[in-house]
Amino acid sequence: MKYTAGPGDATELPQKFTFNPKEGIDNPALVISDDAGPDLCPRLCLLKREEGEGFGFYLREDQGCRGHVVQQVTPWSAAQRSGLRDGDRILEVNEHFVDNQEHSEVVQKVRASGLHVCLLVLGAEEYECAVSDGTNLMALVRAHRGDGYARPRLYHINREPGFGFGFSIIPIEGDRGRYYLNPAIEGPAERAGVQAGDHLLWINGVMVSTLSHSALSKMIKRCGEYVTILVIDSTSEESYIRRKLPIVPAFACTHNLLHRPKTLHLVQGLQGYGFLLRQEKLTSGRIAHVLREVDPCSPAEAAGMEDGDLLLAVNGEQVEGLEHEDIVSRIRKSGQQVTFTTISIQGRDYFTQLGFSPLLFYEQNIPKREHFPELTLPRKDVHTNRSCPRLCVLHKEARGFGFILACNQNKPGPYIGQVTAGCAGERAGLWEGDVIVEVNGQNVEHEHFEEVMRLIKKAGTSLRLLVVKGTGYEARRNSGLPINPGLIPEGTQPPDSTTDYFV
Incomplete structure (x- = not known):
């Protein structure tokens, strides 16, 4: 049957509707269902592009219009x-909830996704209805995923004497190409956050489903001093299977990845910025834009620029694939100030081995004056100042407190490695990457993993955590400012009960 999509005559008229109680309804245009389903139904869109092509849409944030809007x-x-x-x-980019994020960060996540990006969206009318009705969009997303879901986790683990990497790999019986991990107690893998029974999906850029157990064991032995692995718990894996989604590093929350990119804010001096930008061919064969000849006492040196760093982005826009002249033009058009995102050559090689962009998990800190071509007005409804501490009160449930504790290996400074959707940690307002400042009133900034774990277990069924978003913590520490409950903004301190900060 053929129908026109707009005004005009149909090229072929619909067939007459008939009903046969033995065979059912034979009109393909009519569907009868006992359950109409929820009014709001997010759609999953998997975008796959070719090298050198775009994804084929603009992302805008319009005045008076909440949300990140797909156009053209x-x-x-x-x-x-x-x-x-x-x-x-x-609503989500690569399984990361973004409706409450700055627009520039959402643009960055899409651009850094490589050749594939996964978007969870709501139609325009559905979204407007949800906002006007006060619908909790994060709860809507959780319902779409199913109960007990958590994102996969990407861990960087160092080899240690006496422990190795601190985990053993065990094949899942009767399921070829699938493995689970058994971390050694207090070993480097457990301290990083790996849980007993986690399924191993990927190691140093290679999907383990293609490897036999012997080949996998040989790969581990050849890994040298560190390894990067992607894991997921079995319940969350079932959610991906149900939604027919591949589990890839872009969906992960990260732990201890090496060679993070840096953000440099430069204000032009009388003699310029004080560096040279050169296009060079690296020993790996990659063509890169390299920062050279950083002048002493220049704005570039004051911002933290180092000779030999590679330029990844200018004012938040990726530039690795651009011509040298185009990058110079962008810098000049920036006026008296410019923001660079950079990484060391060793760092770029590290991410090249892993097979994804260094910007994929990078939380940028770009001043508001800078903009993206697709960006109109900045959001005004960001819920929480990231540099402000938050007091999160958790009540223990059957599945515990609903978060995974992590730390940098052999260093103090515990942080939240993962928050389980729908559990006590999320409802209390914990975010992945939060640095834990206090546990039940006791400062733990300089405590090691084992001591913080002891305090949490000692807490019993009620736990009070003073936390700060990772980027805000670093900013406060660098400025010498103390962090204590007295800095919590008025009206945001929770009562002694679980609280949802996301609404």
């Missing part, structure tokens, strides 16, 4: 093929 979906593009539509509002 290009015909026959990756966006259109995935089912993305003009007016859609993006």
